[in-house]
């Protein structure tokens with residue numbers, strides 16, 4: 001478990017805003033949550049390429065349970081615009097605070113690392129940058145263009161913040177033409193004030209809808225965590241809301257608590273329940289659904305993108 005005041009590895013506290021909160025109960029993980037240890041040669045090579053290019057990954061910063069499996073295959077998800085987020089969501093392990101200036105060389109370094117890792121599909125995400133006039137949209141666009149120029153065969157997926165109160169930001173990212181535009185809802189509407197207080201549920205739905213209005217051919221994707229106190233009916237409503245915005249791909253995974261200062265795991269959802277959510281989501285019209293305890297937005301993103309494209313082709317009228 002990551003320590004909130006982690007001043008040994010990091011000179012600054014990771015979550016100063018959470019340090020004075022009462023401890024939340026920590027529940028034992030069930031048998032079905034088992035992950036691969038990060039010890040392979042591929043893992044070490046991935047780590048070396050990430051470090052050599054001075055990059056951050058969400059795999060490390062968020063403490064993703066799949067890192068052993070993904071990095072063995074050299075699948076890393078880059079987190080651009082620094083390692084410090086201007087929001088302080090109750091579930092998230094990414095450091096909170098006032099971020100530094102943008103690194104103008106980062107787009108090129110991400111492209112270089114993409115080439116070195118040999119990625120056929122790359123996922124790029126970021127911290128929230130409410131401090132920037134465009135929320136970092138131009139930096140996202142530059143990164144997409146740099147990857148396209150360096151790795152023209154690689155498909156690109158962006159997982160963006162909500163660009164709340166940043167007029168014109170979303171449009172900049174869409175204009176750079178990523179193959180997949182992902183923006184996570186994270187949880188159901190009723191849990192927003194507790195889990196994601198800086199965000200607005202309907203703003204996030206509208207953002208995804210707007211992507212399709214600007215470019216109807218762009219794939220859209222969103223994801224949630226379960227186990228945060230949501231009700232089953234609220235998840236079904238969320239699926240309907242996403243389908244109203246014509247979202248193509250839904251991911252559903254189990255929330256895991258990074259430290260005792262983070263939101264409690266209210267419940268471990270069983271693998272059978274995840275399967276049931278998957279069936280319901282397909283019935284509601286999503287082209288692609290990934291629903292399992294260890295599903296994360298970028299887990300198997302390359303394989304899933306191939307399936308997503310195939311699913312659209314199958315559905316296209318002949």
Ligand code: SF4
Nearest residue numbers: 059064067070298299
């Ligand atoms: S699931 Fe995504 S965030 Fe987690 S290790 Fe894999 S690529 Fe990184």
